[in-house]
Amino acid sequence: MATIEVNAASRSAQGTGASRRLRRAGKVPGILYGAGDEAQGIELDHKALLLQLRHEAFHSSILAMHIDGNSQNVLLRDVQMHPWKHEVLHVDFQRVDAKQKIHMRVPLHFMNEEIAPGVKVGGGVVNHVMTEIEISCLPADLPEFLEVDLAEAELGDSIHLSAVKFPHGVESVQLSRGDDAVVVSLQVPRRAAEPEAAEGAEEAVEGAQEAPAAGPPAATEED
Numbered sequence: 212m213a214t215i216e217v218n219a220a221s222r223s224a225q226g227t228g229a230s231r232r233l234r235r236a237g238k239v240p241g242i243l244y245g246a247g248d249e250a251q252g253i254e255l256d257h258k259a260l261l262l263q264l265r266h267e268a269f270h271s272s273i274l275a276m277h278i279d280g281n282s283q284n285v286l287l288r289d290v291q292m293h294p295w296k297h298e299v300l301h302v303d304f305q306r307v308d309a310k311q312k313i314h315m316r317v318p319l320h321f322m323n324e325e326i327a328p329g330v331k332v333g334g335g336v337v338n339h340v341m342t343e344i345e346i347s348c349l350p351a352d353l354p355e356f357l358e359v360d361l362a363e364a365e366l367g368d369s370i371h372l373s374a375v376k377f378p379h380g381v382e383s384v385q386l387s388r389g390d391d392a393v394v395v396s397l398q399v400p401r402r403a404a405e406p407e408a409a410e411g412a413e414e415a416v417e418g419a420q421e422a423p424a425a426g427p428p429a430a431t432e433e434d
Contacts, residue, residue: 215268216275217260217285219243219253230301239299243276243285246306253278253304260299264290268355271317273307284350286313307350314384316343317354319375321395323362329397333366336400340393344372345384352380359394369396 222233222240230240239257244250263269269287276285289303307313319342329335344357359375371393372386385392 214275215263215266215272216277217255217263219255219276219278221279222252222254225252234298234300239302241302241304243278243304243306246308248306251278255302257299260302261297264299267318271315271353272355273350273353274304276304283307284309286315309350312347312349313353314345314347315353316345318343318356319394320356320358322358322360327361327364327397329364329366329368330361333397334400335366335397337361338396338398340395344375344394346377346381347384347387348381352378354378354381361395361397364395364397366397366399369393 219241222229224232233240233254234257237257238254239260241253241255242250243253273284274287275282284307285304286307287302288305289301290299291301292298293300319339321337321339324330324337327335327337330337346354346357348354357375357377359370361370364370371391372383373391375383375394377383
């Protein structure tokens with residue numbers, strides 16, 4: 212995969228007023244921190260950043276950030292959006308140390324859903340319990356995404372974290388804590404389950420109608 216580049220410039224002005232002026236000028240205020248260095252205020256072009264944010268890989272890859280003629284590897288850590296406008300208010304990046312492991316959430320790509328026996332034959336519905344996984348690895352081992360293969364999944368099956376194939380040097384943070392959670396499952400579609408439930412209810416009603424009605428109590432000699 213080609214290196215994703217992002218352009219930024221250092222900024223000295225801080226505070227709410229300065230950030231508002233930047234936004235009016237079509238810029239996004241941000242901060243760059245980590246790797247043992249002091250936090251640095253930065254600014255980015257809003258239009259260019261908005262376009263890059265549309266790409267999945269921008270959120271889960273090592274980025275080459277160019278600042279005032281210098282380049283360094285960074286990770287996107289946080290994006291603050293306007294509550295209702297399509298506008299980026301603030302962005303955080305973290306410097307990457309090649310020798311230190313990072314924690315990162317990477318997206319899941321589900322493969323062969325359409326040919327899974329539980330879907331093709333059983334008519335099941337794929338339920339994506341997770342869409343991303345938190346992993347730990349060195350920056351050089353960071354995958355863009357992880358694949359989950361459903362080629363052999365039957366109706367009623369669940370695929371857990373332990374069944375996901377992790378590249379060399381990459382481990383699941385959740386799994387390392389002993390939590391082998393469900394990633395995806397194949398369920399009976401609701402439209403198929405509802406007629407079965409209705410049929411069971413009809414049988415119960417018919418059974419009640421066929422049962423003999425209880426008559427009056429038998430007379431005793433005292434009566």
